Structure formats: structure tokens, C-alpha cells
Amino acid sequence: MIRAKMAQFAKLAAALVLSFAGSLPAHAESGWGLLNMTQGVTEISRKIYDLHMEIFWICVIIAVIVFGAMIWSIVTYRKSKGAVADVTLVHNTKVELIWTTIPVVILVFMAVPAARTLVEIEDTTKTDLSIKVTGFQWGWQYDYLDSGVAYFSRLDRKSDAARELMSGIDPTTVDHYLLSVDKPLVVPVGMKVRLLITGADVIHSWWVPAFGVKKDAIPGFVNEAWFKVDTDKPGLYRGQCAELCGRDHGFMPIVVDVRSKADFEAWLKDKAAEQKQAAAPPAAAPDVATAAAAG
Amino acid sequence: MAEQHAHAAEHDDHDHKPHGWRRWVYATNHKDIGTMYLIFACTMFFIGGAMAMVIRLELFKPGMQFVDPQFFNSMTTMHALMMIFGAVMPAWTGLANWMIPLQVGAPDMALPRLNNFSFWILPFAFTLLLSSLFVPGGAPAGGWTMYPPLVLQNGASFPMLIFSIHLMGASSILGAINVVVTIMNLRAPGMTLLRMPLFVWTWLITAYLLIAVMPVLAGAVTMLLTDHFFGTTFFTAAGGGDPVMFQHIFWFFGHPEVYILILPAFGIVSEIIPTFSRKPLFGYEAMVYATASIAFLSFIVWAHHMFTVGMPLAAQLFFMLSTMLIAIPTGVKVFNWTTTMFRGSLTFEPPMLFAIAFLFLFSIGGFSGLMLAIVPADYQYQDTYFVVAHFHYVLVPGAIFGIMAGVYYWLPKWVGNMYDQTLAKWHFWLSTIFVNVLFFPQHFLGLAGMPRRIPDYAVQFTDWNMVSSIGGFGFGLAQLLFPYLIWKCVKSGERVVGNKAWEGAHGLEWELPSPAPYHSWGTPPSETMIARGAAH
Ligand SMILES: [Cu+2]
Ligand SMILES: [Cu+2]
Numbered sequence: 001m002i003r004a005k006m007a008q009f010a011k012l013a014a015a016l017v018l019s020f021a022g023s024l025p026a027h028a029e030s031g032w033g034l035l036n037m038t039q040g041v042t043e044i045s046r047k048i049y050d051l052h053m054e055i056f057w058i059c060v061i062i063a064v065i066v067f068g069a070m071i072w073s074i075v076t077y078r079k080s081k082g083a084v085a086d087v088t089l090v091h092n093t094k095v096e097l098i099w100t101t102i103p104v105v106i107l108v109f110m111a112v113p114a115a116r117t118l119v120e121i122e123d124t125t126k127t128d129l130s131i132k133v134t135g136f137q138w139g140w141q142y143d144y145l146d147s148g149v150a151y152f153s154r155l156d157r158k159s160d161a162a163r164e165l166m167s168g169i170d171p172t173t174v175d176h177y178l179l180s181v182d183k184p185l186v187v188p189v190g191m192k193v194r195l196l197i198t199g200a201d202v203i204h205s206w207w208v209p210a211f212g213v214k215k216d217a218i219p220g221f222v223n224e225a226w227f228k229v230d231t232d233k234p235g236l237y238r239g240q241c242a243e244l245c246g247r248d249h250g251f252m253p254i255v256v257d258v259r260s261k262a263d264f265e266a267w268l269k270d271k272a273a274e275q276k277q278a279a280a281p282p283a284a285a286p287d288v289a290t291a292a293a294a295g
Numbered sequence: 296m297a298e299q300h301a302h303a304a305e306h307d308d309h310d311h312k313p314h315g316w317r318r319w320v321y322a323t324n325h326k327d328i329g330t331m332y333l334i335f336a337c338t339m340f341f342i343g344g345a346m347a348m349v350i351r352l353e354l355f356k357p358g359m360q361f362v363d364p365q366f367f368n369s370m371t372t373m374h375a376l377m378m379i380f381g382a383v384m385p386a387w388t389g390l391a392n393w394m395i396p397l398q399v400g401a402p403d404m405a406l407p408r409l410n411n412f413s414f415w416i417l418p419f420a421f422t423l424l425l426s427s428l429f430v431p432g433g434a435p436a437g438g439w440t441m442y443p444p445l446v447l448q449n450g451a452s453f454p455m456l457i458f459s460i461h462l463m464g465a466s467s468i469l470g471a472i473n474v475v476v477t478i479m480n481l482r483a484p485g486m487t488l489l490r491m492p493l494f495v496w497t498w499l500i501t502a503y504l505l506i507a508v509m510p511v512l513a514g515a516v517t518m519l520l521t522d523h524f525f526g527t528t529f530f531t532a533a534g535g536g537d538p539v540m541f542q543h544i545f546w547f548f549g550h551p552e553v554y555i556l557i558l559p560a561f562g563i564v565s566e567i568i569p570t571f572s573r574k575p576l577f578g579y580e581a582m583v584y585a586t587a588s589i590a591f592l593s594f595i596v597w598a599h600h601m602f603t604v605g606m607p608l609a610a611q612l613f614f615m616l617s618t619m620l621i622a623i624p625t626g627v628k629v630f631n632w633t634t635t636m637f638r639g640s641l642t643f644e645p646p647m648l649f650a651i652a653f654l655f656l657f658s659i660g661g662f663s664g665l666m667l668a669i670v671p672a673d674y675q676y677q678d679t680y681f682v683v684a685h686f687h688y689v690l691v692p693g694a695i696f697g698i699m700a701g702v703y704y705w706l707p708k709w710v711g712n713m714y715d716q717t718l719a720k721w722h723f724w725l726s727t728i729f730v731n732v733l734f735f736p737q738h739f740l741g742l743a744g745m746p747r748r749i750p751d752y753a754v755q756f757t758d759w760n761m762v763s764s765i766g767g768f769g770f771g772l773a774q775l776l777f778p779y780l781i782w783k784c785v786k787s788g789e790r791v792v793g794n795k796a797w798e799g800a801h802g803l804e805w806e807l808p809s810p811a812p813y814h815s816w817g818t819p820p821s822e823t824m825i826a827r828g829a830a831h
Contacts, residue, residue, distance in 0.1 A: 031755060031757070031758045032758050032759075034739060034740075034743035034755055034756070034758075034759070035739045035742065035743065036739075036742050036743070037675055037742045037743075038743075038744070044671075047671070048671045048672055048674065048675055051669060051671055051672050052666070052669075052672045052675065055665065055666050055669055055672065056666065059662040059665065059666065062662070063658065063659075063662060066629060066630070066633065066658065067655060067658070069633050069637070070633050070636065070651075070654060070655065073633065073636040073637045073638075073639070073641070074636065074641060074651065077572075077636065077637065077638060077639045077640060077641050078640075078641050078642075079573070079640040079641055079642045080642070083638075083639065083640045083641065084640055085572065085573040085574040085638065085639045085640040086574065086638040086639075087573075087574055087575060089574065089577065089634070089637070089638055090575045090576070090577055090578075090579070091577070091578060091579075095634075096578055096581055096627070099626065099627065099630045100623060100626075100627060103622055103623050103626050104623060107619045107620070107622060107623075110619065110665075110669065111615070111616060111619060114615065114669045114670060114671060114672075115612055115615075117671040118608065118611060118612065118615075118670050118671050119608065121671060121674075122608045122611075162358065163358070163359055163751055164359065165359045165360075165361075165362075165363060166359070166360065167358065167359070169358075170358070171357040171358045171751075171754050172357070172754050176753070177357060177753055177754050178357075178751060178752065178753045179753045201444065202442075202444045202445040202448070203442060203444070203445065203538060205603060205677075205678060207678075207746070209675060209744045212671075212674060212675060213674070214603050214674045214675065214677055214678075215603055215605060216603050216604045216605060218532075218538055218539060218604065218605070219444060219532055219538065220531075220532020220533060220537075220538070221532060221537075221538075221539070221605070223604075223605035224605070239744070240744075240746050240749075241746070242603075242677065242678040242679070242746045243442075243603075243678055244368070244437065244438045244442075244445065244748045245445060246368075246436075246437075246445060246448060247363075247364045247365045247368065247436075248364060249364075249368070249748060249749060250364060250746075250748075250749030250750050250751050250752070251364075251751075
């Protein structure tokens with residue numbers, strides 16, 4: 001009898017878990033389907049995703065067992081069904097030892113891969129390109145340390161207009177509302193990009209989920225982080241500031257434009273030339289309009 | 296001697312007490328002070344709740360519809376401060392005041408005048424904090440965590456924030472001292488430490504945590520104050536300081552604080568589940584040791600709140616492992632509660648319903664807590680709605696349900712009347728359903744990439760935010776039933792016959808008449824009463 005009931009319960013639990021798992025698509029674009037962490041486009045971000053799913057499933061299994069035992073007790077031992085309390089059941093050293101030891105083993109299973117991934121994440125050596133990222137109220141400054149290219153990146157104009165209080169602009173009509181910037185960070189695929197992250201005024205946090213990178217930008221300190229985007233995954237990747245930094249904390253997105261190596265080199269060269277020209281003293285009498293534009 | 300006792304017993308029944316405002320302002324009776332604490336906590340709960348409604352209203356759909364971003368930040372900051380320091384902590388102190396003397400067989404708290412003082416600090420502290428909403432620059436908006444340099448950008452509200460935190464801290468420390476002294480010195484003869492009810496045990500441990508960490512918080516905010524006004528640079532890199540040091544100090548207070556909010560709930564659940572299972576608590580001693588281990592571990596895990604600040608690898612590994620360890624004693628507790636129900640004889644009155652919901656929903660918060668301990672995954676979770684979902688699961692169906700379970704459990708003892716149990720069940724079901732509608736989708740939002748503490752969001756987050764907001768409004772409205780129920784119980788509840796309001800209840804509080812007399816245990820309880828009441 002009890003065994004039949006248990007089997008039934010196990011089946012039910014399995015069905016529940018599977019239906020939940022079915023509703024967790026790896027990649028969902030919008031709305032109701034947005035349920036899970038992104039796998040991202042770097043080896044590290046995928047490892048983080050796997051780790052996340054591993055712990056998630058361990059938790060689900062433990063939950064099924066523990067919640068199952070709770071539900072079983074609640075259903076079976078009702079006074080209204082004539083259950084009589086077994087007042088002698090107050091202590092059982094064996095059982096108590098077992099349920100203290102098993103979690104230790106499970107925790108070791110979680111901790112080992114986590115520690116391994118963490119060691120990899122912390123390895124900021126042998127990088128190909130260094131970019132200094134400075135968070136300020138409210139935007140990001142990017143300095144390409146090897147080429148001298150530097151610029152600010154802020155919330156784009158359309159989003160900025162739409163996000164005013166009672167702006168009358170429907171956010172759904174704005175392309176990538178609150179997640180687009182005037183000038184994205186441009187990086188190449190397949191290269192280990194090192195970020196040197198700091199803050200100009202208060203603490204910010206540079207976060208791009210697809211890279212699995214989140215690092216605080218702290219005034220007076222320089223933090224390191226790195227990412228290496230898969231060679232077959234160029235594209236635009238979006239993120240946001242993740243540390244409360246004042247009034248417009250919700251309005252300082254991050255966009256990373258990941259290009260092929262050739263495209264990136266070309267862009268960097270153009271950008272360097274452009275900035276050199278802008279910085280050079282004008283040959284003829286200064287034209288007010290261009291001076292303003294350059295400034 | 297016998298004559299003296301008889302006289303004392305007679306004296307008990309007289310119940311003479313000061314009348315009018317003097318009874319409350321000059322209060323030294325633990326029951327009066329407990330009542331004031333609870334009413335205060337309830338008031339703050341609704342003010343803090345109203346702030347949460349503003350937050351959920353603005354987040355109902357994308358675009359800024361109602362408030363300025365700065366005001367939104369004030370709302371998230373003030374909501375947290377009101378709920379933590381105004382609602383949950385005073386509610387626990389109120390329950391401690393009411394129940395600890397009854398449960399250990401003491402005539403009152405050990406230091407009644409100090410008790411009066413620690414309560415009456417609170418209205419001033421919170422008037423000060425709330426009035427900051429009306430000063431130039433608005434209320435504090437840098438988050439309840441008060442990280443510098445951001446917090447130093449607050450205007451006139453900054454010193455008000457610091458001073459109100461000082462006052463709240465002083466009140467908590469005095470309250471905690473009172474609890475420790477009462478438990479250590481005023482237990483009835485025969486009430487040995489390992490016979491104490493778990494609510495008393497968990498509060499004793501909580502009180503030590505409070506005494507240990509509230510001064511740390513006071514120190515941290517004082518350093519902020521001197522940084523702001525007296526030119527020190529504790530937390531300013533330009534002057535040789537370190538903004539991250541504040542975070543270390545703050546969370547050295549902050550993580551034990553989390554257990555200060557939840558440990559008494561463990562105690563209450565450990566009282567209620569045996570009562571309604573008609574069976575002693577399984578593994579009483581294990582429960583005590585598990586609580587103590589959790590309290591000890593709480594001092595060595597603080598940096599798990601700050602994995603993204605850029606700590607050395609070794610430090611991150613240490614804090615990951617120490618945090619994971621907490622799962623072991625917490626697991627022991629959950630298994631013990633479950634086994635207490637196993638082979639019991641269960642009924643489902645409102646306190647039991649809240650305790651069962653606590654078991655399930657607190658465990659969900661525990662699972663997400665374990666996930667958050669895994670450093671690489673935490674890089675994705677940190678400062679997102681996943682964290683918001685996690686700590687609200689621990690604090691709302693955790694701490695708040697614990698408080699409500701306690702009130703529904705002991706209210707008949709306090710008032711002498713039974714409340715409307717049908718209505719209380721409505722309160723339970725509405726709260727439990729809406730709390731999940733409110734917070735469960737926030738897991739999805741966080742995983743999908745929505746940061747916390749933002750007044751507006753990208754359009755793909757709209758659907759789950761709407762669901763969450765609807766849950767929020769439903770939960771908020773359902774709470775109005777709670778004070779109504781209590782008021783109705785006091786005015787016109789059915790008289791409780793006999794000492795026990797619940798068939799399976801054990802413990803010294805149930806050896807007293809209902810309502811508990813104004814002066815109780817003037818004569819210490821007898822050894823038989825203590826033995827009968829002991830939990831195991
Ligand atoms: Cu920010
Ligand atoms: Cu913590």
C-alpha cells in the first residue's frame with residue numbers, strides 16, 4: 001500500500017519537475033519565456049551556466065525529497081483521518097548523523113567544480129588587449145590602453161527621451177529601450193580582452209551577462225576582469241550597471257559591439273586617426289562649428 | 296514561606312495597573328511594553344509596505360509613470376530600513392517581551408526601566424528617519440546598505456539617517472541585554488537551560504548576535520559621519536581610505552543581522568509544529584546546537600555579499616565554502632521539523648498553516664541562498680532580482696510569516712479571546728498565494744538579467760514585472776486583514792476556556808490562565824509544571 005503510494009508520488013514529482021524543466025528554454029528572446037540565465041558567448045559564461053544548472057538540479061532533487069516528505073506527512077498523519085501521534089519519536093542518532101553527513105558530500109560535489117571555474121576566471125594573465133573602463137554618474141568611459149583611443153558611452157538619445165517622467169513615448173516603440181548607447185565598446189572575437197575597471201565618483205558595476213563578467217568599478221581602485229568571445233559569435237551584447245550609483249543608476253547601459261579581428265583592427269585604426277585629427281591644432285583659422293563638434 | 300507565596304498569588308489576581316497615558320509612557324510591565332512593541336512594529340510594517348507599493352506601482356510597466364528616479368531610490372532605501380529595523384526587529388522584541396518571562400517562569404523582564412527606555416527610543420528614531428522624506432534633497436536614497444561614496448551624496452537627510460541608525464542600534468542593544476539578563480537570571484528554579492522552549496533559546500542566541508554586531512554598525516555609520524563632516528577619509532581613496540572597507544564592516548554586521556531577523560522565527564516554528572502535531576519536537580538538542588552553529592558561522596561569511604568587489608582568489612574561496620557550510624545546520628533544522636510532523640496527529644489551525652508555509656517557502660529561500668554562495672554563478676546573480684527574490688523569500692514567508700504564526704499562536708493567551716479562525720485562514724491563503732505571485736517571478740527576472748534597484752527596465756522584462764506587481768498589490772491588501780482580525784479578537788472574540796488555547800500546547804505560558812494575568816509568575820511555577828511543559 002505505502003509502496004504503491006510512494007511510486008505514485010514519485011511519478012507525480014517526476015512529471016512536475018520535467019514540466020518545469022521543459023519550460024526552461026536555453027535561449028528565449030522576450031517576455032514570458034525569459035526564465036533562465038543566458039549561456040552567453042564565452043567559454044567562461046557557459047561554464048557558469050553549467051554550474052548554475054548543476055546546483056539548480058541538485059536543489060530540485062533535494063526539494064523533491066524534502067518537500068515530498070513534508071507533503072507525505074501532512075497528507076498521511078492528519079488527526080481528522082484518525083492519526084495517533086507517536087510521542088516516542090523524539091530522537092534518533094543514526095538518522096540525525098545520516099542527514100548531517102549526506103549534505104556534506106553534496107556540498108563537496110558543488111564546491112569542487114565551482115572552485116575550478118573560479119580559478120580560471122581569476123587568471124588574468126596572457127591577455128591580448130587591455131581596455132580601461134571607468135564608471136561615472138552616469139555612463140562609461142573606455143580607454144584602449146595600447147592605442148590611445150578613448151571615448152564616453154552613454155544611454156542613447158531615444159531611450160533618454162522616452163525615460164523622462166510621463167514622457168508620452170511608448171517604450172515598446174524604442175529600439176532596445178534602456179539597453180542601447182550612443183557609442184558601444186568595440187572588441188574583437190577570439191581575443192582575450194582584459195578590462196581594468198574603476199570608478200570616477202561612486203561605485204558602479206560593469207556587467208554583461210553574455211560574457212559572464214560582473215565587476216565593481218570602485219573609485220581609487222582598479223579591478224581586473226577578462227573575456228574572450230567565441231570566434232563565431234560576433235554581434236551586439238548588452239548589459240547594465242549593476243551597483244546602485246545614484247539617481248540614474250537604471251539608465252547607464254553597456255553595449256559591446258563584438259567584431260571580427262579584421263573589422264576591429266580597421267575600426268581601431270580609424271578611431272585612432274579620427275581622435276588624432278580632432279586633437280591636432282587646426283591649420284587654418286579655427287572654425288567655431290567644428291571646434292564645438294570636436295569638443 | 297507558604298504564606299508569603301499565597302499572598303503573592305493573591306497579589307497576582309489584583310491586576311492593579313496605572314491608568315490612562317501613564318500606563319504606557321511609564322510602562323515597566325513586560326506585557327504592556329511587548330504590546331507597544333508589537334503595535335509599533337505593525338505600524339512600521341504598513342508604512343514600509345506602502346513604500347513597497349510605490350515601488351511595485353512604478354515597476355508595473357516600463358517607462359517612468361509616477362515618481363522621479365531619485366524618489367524611487369528613496370523608496371527602496373526607506374522600505375528596507377523600515378521593514379528591517381522598524382517592523383521585524385521590534386516585532387521580535389515585542390514577542391520576546393511578552394513570551395520570555397511567561398515561558399521561563401519569570402515575573403517580568405529583568406530590567407523593566409531599561410525595557411521602557413529601549414522601546415521609547417524607537418518612536419523618536421523612526422520619526423527622525425521618516426521626517427527625512429520632507430527635507431531638501433529628499434530621504435536617503437543610497438540603499439539601506441549605505442555604501443560610500445554614494446551615501447555621502449545625500450543632502451540634509453544624511454545626518455538624520457546616521458543618527459536614527461544610532462538610536463535604533465542603541466534600542467536593540469538595550470533590548471538584547473534585557474533578554475540575556477532575564478534568561479540567565481530569572482528562570483524559575485528547575486527551568487534548566489536545556490529545558491527552555493526553543494523560542495527562548497533562539498532569542499538568547501539572537502540577543503548575543505545583537506550585542507556583538509550592532510556596535511559594529513554604529514561604528515561604521517559613525518565613520519561615515521566623520522568622513523562627511525569632519526574631514527576624515529576612512530572610506531575615501533583620495534585620502535588613503537578604502538570604500539570597500541565600509542562594505543566589509545557593514546556586512547560583518549549585516550550577515551549576523553540576517554540571522555537576527557530569522558532565528559526567532561526558527562524558535563516559533565519549533566514551538567508551533569509540535570503543538571499541532573501533538574508530538575514533542577524531534578531532536579530538541581540538535582535544534583539548539585544547530586542554532587548555535589548558524590550563529591557562529593554567521594560571523595565568518597560576510598563577504599559573500601560582495602563577491603564582485605574584486606577580492607583575492609583565496610578570500611573568495613574561503614567565503615564560498617564557509618557560506619555553503621551554513622546549509623548543514625539549516626538542513627538539520629528543516630529535517631527535524633519535518634520529522635516532528637512525521638507520525639504525528641496533525642491539525643491545521645492558522646498558526647500551523649503559517650508554520651507549514653514557512654517550512655516550504657523558507658526552504659526555497661535557502662536553496663537560492665545556496666546557489667548564491669557559488670562564486671562564479673554569483674557573478675551573474677549579484678545585484679539582480681534573483682537576489683531580491685532570495686532575500687524576500689527568507690524575510691517575508693520566513694521572518695514575517697514566523698511573526699504572524701507567533702501572533703496567531705499566542706494571541707488567545709494575551710487577550711483571553713479566540714480570534715476568527717476562518718478569517719485568519721483567509722489571511723493565510725491570500726498571503727501565501729500572493730507572496731509567491733509577488734516573489735517567484737523575480738527569480739526569472741534576475742536570471743534573465745534585470746538588475747535590482749532600478750526604477751525602469753527594458754521592455755522584455757515587462758510580463759513578469761506585471762505579475763510581480765499584481766502579487767504585490769494582492770499581498771499588501773491581504774495584510775489589512777491582520778490588524779482587523781486582532782482588533783476584532785480584542786473587542787468581541789469568543790472567550791478561551793481554560794489555560795490552553797490549543798489542544799496540543801505545552802509550555803509554561805499554557806499553565807497560566809487566559810488572558811495571562813497582568814502580573815504573572817509572582818509565585819514561580821512548580822517543578823511538575825516545568826516538567827510537563829518541557830519540550831522533550
Ligand atoms: Cu549604477
Ligand atoms: Cu549574508
